[in-house]
Amino acid sequence: MSHHSGPDLLVPHTLRVLGHASTGQVSSLRSLPAEVVEEALEDARALGQVGRSAFGGSTTWHLTELGRAKGESALAVELDEVGGRAVVEEAHAAFLPLNRRIGTVMTQWQLRPTATDPLAPNDHRDAAHDDAVIRRLGGLVEDLRPVLDRLTGVLQRFDLHQPRLDRALHKAERGSNSRVDSPDVPSLNICWIQLHEDLLATLGIERGKRRPDRLSPRSGRASGGRGPVCLLPPSVTHGTNLIHLMSHGRSKQTDPCAPRTTPVDDT
Template sequence: MLDPYLLTVHTLTLRQLGTAEQLAEVTGQPLADVEANLEKAVADGAVLAAKDKFMIGPTGRTQLDEAYPTAFADIRASDAIRDAMDAFESGVNVQILSLTTDWQTKEVGGERVPNDHGDADYDAAIVDKLARVHEKTARVLAPLVAADPLVDRFLDRIGTALTRAEGGETDYVSGVRVDSVHTVWFQMHEHLLRLTGRERPE
């Protein structure tokens, strides 16, 4: 697995611009450790700093590209993980994308129009479906959860977003300014691709 320094740099491939606090939330690392790792990464030229936010630089991407094959060698050699990823891509990931589209738009008179979220029953049905897909995802990704605790953390964060959406905070379905289901799912998917050495499907 990645050492704490490279894990911090890696987090900037999942959240492409973030504060130390936001990066610590993604990985669960102590904030002080993330801050120290970022300070070193900036000095190394691996990470670029803009006031209190950070983004990965070309040197950081090269460091990760060189580290991934060794750090994730066992994961990439696992048949169970390969099968889990196949099931993830062809199943739950497709379902999440479809449900996100259904959340953002709805069919009216045979045409797709923006969802104004005026139909509480329509929205509640989608959140319920998202929760069922979330439960299924935990089963599909079980081999990856066993191999990398960060995968389980992503699933927990998606569960937290769903709880807030169920409580009426609708931004937590697909909002970009909060850790919504869609935002955290995107981060998790990117992490899975980097773990397994796969490309994002078209």
């Protein structure tokens, strides 16, 4: 039977997955009463594990470094208590080649190299090219489905991801280019990297390391950063370029980790 995480773990962990979120966003995504979410967040804030940010007229919550470390410890305990570590490790191993593929496909969406400019942005005037890329993304979402089925069979909280990916793909197939890679909506790109963050957090793996010395909670984060976790799109984390951010009206100087409301509106 799949394990249902309690609010004390699930609510802060959702902040880890999303980066920033409001009480209402966590409530909606996790199908929890707003008062339950608010209580869990206030309890975590009293322990120094979450913080609040006011930005653009909205208030969101984020994990602190302490919250990140405590969360990883709690996730490791939960994983071992339910006997799911082997399944999650196997699912992560199956996810990695899919993750490499999506980096390539997203680059094909964002760039259309020319003879004079190998980093020329895709102007999306070639419908046949874009349709082919979206079909490849659809194949990736389908290939991911059995992986998520295995994860959800152990930990119910992984049921967050497949419906969001399916909705983003559905909208992209119907002509909404923003649902492919925009950082401002729950696009395929954003939803994919949030799933990746969920896997990394569950196994205590530092981003960018495929085979850590041990799959257990880290005592702290090597970067020494403060405040909320920043989730970059796969095109950036795969080391290609910042065309993703530039194509949405951001220059190379824009800080992609600036506080902002996490895109979780899946309607």
